Amino acid sequence: MPAILDIELIRTFHAVARIGKFSAAAEQLHKSPAAVSVHIQRLEAVAGGRLLNRDNQAVSLTALGKRLLLSTTELLSTHDRVLADLHGTRLAGRITLGVPDEYADHVIRDILPTFAAAWPNVVLELRTAPSYALRDQVQREKLQAAVIARPKELPDTESLRLTSTTPVWVGPINSVIASTQPLPLAVHAAQCPYRQAMVEALKQCARKSRIVLESPSTQAVKACVEAGLAISLIDRARVTDKMQILDDLPRVPEHEVVFIRAQASHADEAVNLLSRAMQQYFRL
Structure with missing residues (x-):
C-alpha cells in the first residue's frame, strides 16, 4: 500500500517548523507535547528520514525537512481552500x-x-x-x-503566538559607527516595542545617543542604516546584505509576534x- 501524507501530521510539522519549539507548537495546536512528537515521528516514517534537528532549546529543519516544508505549503493552502469553498459563502x-x-x-x-x-x-x-x-x-x-x-x-489566553523574533543592533556594512559618541539612532515611532527596547538598553549602559531619524516606516529606518547615517534595532531575520550586526551594544531580549x-x-x-x-x- 503506498504511503499517504496525512494533513494533520503536515499541519503539526508546519507549526513546529514555524515556532521552533515542540512545547509552544503543542500549545498552539491544543495538543500535548507527546502527541506532537508522535505526529512528527509518524511523518518522518512516511518521509523516510529525520525532518528536524532537536536540542534542549529549539529545533531546526534538516535538508529533508526544508524540502518537505517547501513542497507541502501549497498542499496545506489548497486543502484549506477546498474546505472553504464548500462552506465559505455561508x-x-x-x-x-x-x-x-x-x-x-x-x-x-x-x-x-x-x-x-x-x-x-x-x-x-x-x-x-x-x-x-x-x-x-x-x-x-x-x-x-x-x-x-x-x-x-508568559503564555496567556488572550493572545496567539505566531513566531519569536530576535532583535539585533545593526549598522552600515564595513563601518565603526557604533563606537562614536553620541550614537546616531534611526528609531521607530512612539509606541513601538523596539523603540522602547533601544532606549532602555542604552539607558542601562549609560550610552549617549541622538536621534537622526524618527519614522513609523520600517523601510525608512532600514534605508537610514544602509546609507551609513545611523544604527538601529531590527529583527535578525530582516538584516540585509548592506548591514552588519553590532555585537558591542547591549543585548536586547527576544520578542514575539502575537x-x-x-x-x-x-x-x-x-x-x-x-x-x-x-x-x-x-x-x-
Missing part, C-alpha cells in the same frame, strides 16, 4: 484588523488574499500603526484584532478563522 461579516508597518507587507501579500478568496463574504478593513497603539485599540474595542510585536511574556483580539470578538467565527490563517501562514 459566512459573512466584517473584520477590522491592525498590523504594524514591519509586518504589513507579509500579511497583506501572503495571508489575506488566501483568506479573502476562501471567505468572500467577509469584509476586511486594515489599519497600520505601531504595535502598542494597535494593542490599545484592540483593548478599547476600536479594532477586532491585531498582529503586534512585544517582549516575550495575534490579539478584542474581548467581544471571541465568539466571532470570522475572526476565529482569521486567527487560524495567521497561525498557519505567518512567516518571518
